[in-house]
Amino acid sequence: MSTDEPKDLGNIHDITPKPRKLPDGANIRFLAPTVNAITNVTALVGRDLEPLRCHIYIRDGLIAGIVPDNADTTPLAAAPPPARDLLERDKPITIDGKHMIAVPGMADVHDHLQVLGPGLPVAEGLPLDEFLRVQWATQARMGPPEYELAVLLGTLQRLKCGVTTVVDHAYTFHEPDLDEACVHAYDLSGIRWAYARGIMTRPYAPVCETFEQAADNIRALLANTTATPERLFVAPVSIRQATLQEYERSAALAEELGAGTYTHASETQAERETWLQEAQTTPIKALDRAGFLNERTVLAHCVVLDDDEIELLAARGTHVVHCPSNNMKLAKGVTRVPDLLAAGVNVALGVDMMADIFSEMRAELHMQSLHSGDPAVLSSRDVLQMATWRGAAAVFPDAAAPADTLTAATAGYRVPIGELSTGCAADIVLIPARSLLQAPLLDPLHAVVHQTHGPMVRHVLVDGQLVVADGVSTLVDEKELLVEAERACNYWLDQLDLPAGPQGVWFPPPPPDFPDAPPDGWP
Template sequence: MTKNLKINTMKKVDYIIRADFLLTMEGGLEVIKDGAVAVSGSEIIEAGTFGEISKQHAADRILNGKDKVVFPGLINTHTHAAMVYFRGLADDLPLMEWLQNHIWPAEGKWMNEDFVSDAVELACLEMLKAGVTTYCDHYFFQNAAGKKMEHIGMRGVLGAGVIDFPFTGYAASAEDYFVNAENLIKNWKGHELLTPCVAPHAIYTCGPDNYKRANALSDKYNVPIHTHLAETEFEVAECQKRFGKTPVEYFESIGMLSERLSAAHCVWLTDNEIELLAKRNVGVAHCIESNMKLASGFAPVPKMLKAGVNVALGTDGAASNNDLSILGEMASAAKVHKAVSKDPTVIDGKTVLSMATINGANALGLGDKTGSIKAGKKADLVIADLNSPHLTPIYDIYSHIAYCMRPSDIETVMVNGKILVENGRTTTIDESDTIAKAREWQAKIRG
């Protein structure tokens, strides 16, 4: 009788995901040993020890994670996904030369809806297999990107690019960028996976009127706004010359700083600007590998974290990185800032995984949906396999994720309750077809 009563109180869920280590990125960031996550539909129902979860929940499917770790899906807060097709096209050049002589001409020649749709498929394939479940994109033709991401099942923020000058095939005038951005917002606002966003490019390509207009559009529809900011010393010098202010102070003066704003790079900042970013709750997408590759400098991340700035991680586009691995960004960020500050305590494993998960979600205004494993949030999570020489032995699981884990260790990826990577293979993307398409584009681009 007692047994029957007990069975009747069990809640039926779709999945119980069990693992030796569960990192929820909630509370005190404790490691839950022999942990489990109950998932039903798109949502996390509960997370805790397997003992607790299995007493209350019965599942159709138990993913049994012996020698595995479960953590929230990684969040790439700044990329230009379609630029994967320009990976390795031009390397080892200064930012402006790289942009003006190589990237912009290639984009002008090749970019259209088909290019973006095909390239985004390759980007999603790369990111999903590396444990990234959400990314913030800054590009053009975002309706095409959104349709592809919706088909794949990836979560994302679709940033509609805005610049002052025309872009053949996309915008004949600044007005067109805003028409495209507003249409994008109307098309995608309220979508379960995709959030539309306004994305003015940078201070050196977008004047104050267009920044203010982009901000007003973001305010009108309550959608995020995303931009590049204070990336190079050149940008700071130009900003001072034109506006008599450093970039963040200039942004403050034209009313750009708010919690809707996430800003990529923020390499060159004064102490006052760090305070402003903290005070206005601006999310920062720290792109350490892009900054290193383009020799832009080192963002004052330890200072920003100390001041209470919400710092997340981004890969930037594959043409300046050259991959889209947030695991790689974590390892680089955790090491480089130690070397730069000559202080090995500045960013530890827990901090860097927080930057890659919950900070990323908060920076993009998605903190209520993703970024941690918590009842009521969407089921965006990753299972990584720990059976590798480079992950053995295990004394501190955070340390392994920060310093040792590779994309090839990612075994299962779930987004919105749906398994998109199973045993290292994508379920909604035909990997060989995607790579074949990319090679066809490569042949055309190379000419």
């Protein structure tokens, strides 16, 4: 296929997905049922994730108490009996956690949620650079409605599989209002989010912008949306999509705005060679000289590192996010995660357009064991910590997120996330513990890492609000979203000049009268 110019698609907005609206002045999460207690549950508590049979009490979106079920006094009178209908929205509810495991809400610290169609399946077998050109070609004519649809689909897929915090490394920005579309979709889903606003000034002209355009749009984003400096990263895509000078300017912009910095770094040997050619030094040293590295910096991948670079990352307090499945899929290599952790570098996990966070935990363990020849080089606890409090610490300093609750009690405060402890945000994932897929369950932590799959997640709370109940979003019409996504994907597959690959969605969308007739012009 040609990657110079996208094929003329006509007026793509003739098939614009239906608009969705947020209630005026409200975070949609607070339209979900409020949970004030989870009783009789086995919880993985604290940063050590120790299993405890207990009752969890929630107030104003925070964990107000964790009481062992064998305590002399258990304040069950503080909570009503377990709700028969989890979708009661007019009063707080209690969830009976019997035969369930409660784990902290997990963090996906590197993803690209704008890739609605068709993404990795169409680029099957292509190396990274060729895959990216396919991705850019499919995005080149996407507008704000398509971005909103893609991001809403992606965030719900993450939420339903136990991710409560996501960092979306968003790009490309080839039309106005794409930033606003992304932020709107995060807010619609109910997920806790941070925005790594990508900057791409080269090499694929149809989807590039100038640095000045990017900077203006980032400032407008803070002025016109729910984005705040605390959950914003200035995020040049990589050295092959931005120049060394633009990394320096990005660091200055982040300092001006009070935001973090974020980029792909040391992803492949080819990328490392680009740094050596353009900066005359290795990637991490070049980023440090550009003033890009600090305790609010997240670097994705970091596959090719030398010992000096690992020491420098530790000295700067910079975070690394590893995406093991994506790294294997695109043959990038193996990140030195055990060495990074041993040096004191915080390492998180990213799903990066792959399956789910449970798959990433297992992939991390298996990759490092095979690569090192040591099955104990990482433990199950290590990878669950990477998916929970370490991920939270990478996104928000000291693992403390801006309080999102509307109640006066916590407004304006920073709330710890990523662990089940008193005073932390009630971001909680409930997983069935009596499944044939997990039997016999001897160790709850081991079962979560090795025997649990994303679709097994039963309930998900963010800030104490039940955003997923019995595996289904309480805030978004999933059937309607599925129909829109499938029709949009079929449209791109039919219209774009793509390599040989899938010719359409295998299970066609239902007829147009389900659930509503689509807008005029839809296929």
